[in-house]
Amino acid sequence: MKIKAVRARVFEWKGKTVPPQGNFCSNAMDLVYSKSETMSTFRFHSWTVVEIETDNGIVGLGNVALAPKIAKAIIDEYLAAMVIGEDPWDYEYLWQKMYRGTHAWGRKGVAMAAISAIDLAIWDILGKSVNKPVFKLLGGRTKEKIPCYYSKLYRTDLNEMQKEAQTFLDQGFKAFKMRFGYGPAHLQQGVVENLKSVAAVREVIGDDTDLMLECYMGWNLEYAKRMLPKLEKYAPRWLEEPVIADDIDGYAELNQLTSIPISGGEHEFSLYGFKQLLDRKAVSVVQYDTNRVGGITAAHKINALCEAYSVPVIPHAGQMHNYHLTMSTLASPMSEYFPMFDVEVGNELFYYIFDGEPVAKDGFIQLDDNTPGLGLTLKTEFLKDFNIIE
């Protein structure tokens, strides 16, 4: 089997969108003077879809959501030529060829995301070529089904947040992640608002349900040090990305500060990036995203590293490419789950592009033993709502 063709297309959403409400979510741009609202920097309204075709007619599907047009350009200009004519079973060789072949300017960020998309398509091919789901190639089933946590609860009106939590509590979710709407720029009033929102959600879900707290890099070290002791009484399962991804010392300091575990990693890349985080005890929960971190080839190695360090891996974003790794890894106790809603921040867009994404039932998702590859196909229902760049 040889790789015959690589096609990268950008799917730009032009359908209906819901504007973010209220203070929505703190983010890294909050500390920079801005003339417009800052959340627009972090919307994901387009996606790169990669299709790799083999000489025996198998088509593998990969995807990347970071800077899609740039990722497409990197694939078109550099990566496609590195894998065409090669055997997809030589996936480690191909990964090293892409990683080392772009090393002078790549390594992290969008270059690694582009490599991830190719790697995902390659693993989809491998599964399809032997008629097995990808998780069966990675160690198989380590759990009957995957527990997942409900991940939305942006900072809107507190009553609305409580209603949202109640709705999904009633659907059987046993864990919830909420977003903070305020950071250092909002002074003490923002501190009070942040605490009110946590109290409001905790009141609805009760003490026997996990609560995760998300900062999305919108705080700084000083602010996080003030907030963490005040949050302890709400017993959060973790506090996510309090500071920007490069402030590893900040993560390490916060992770030792209180009983609250610090999580992160959705903006970290490669085995080396995670070795640094783990060596420094910077995070107590690892949250890579397979379509950023270097694909399945890299994520599988990071899982082994986390097992050795006894640090749980709970990948960012759910989605098929992450679920296969979670299913096959004892170090991975649960998954994030973005529910399907109208397109807002863009976390929902995956459902509009692909068929096959599992829907949670009673707080669990299931993977089928008999669906080969990653289990995704391109959806036709919403094609009219996308501008597709070839």
Ligand SMILES: [Mg+2]
């Ligand atoms: Mg996050």
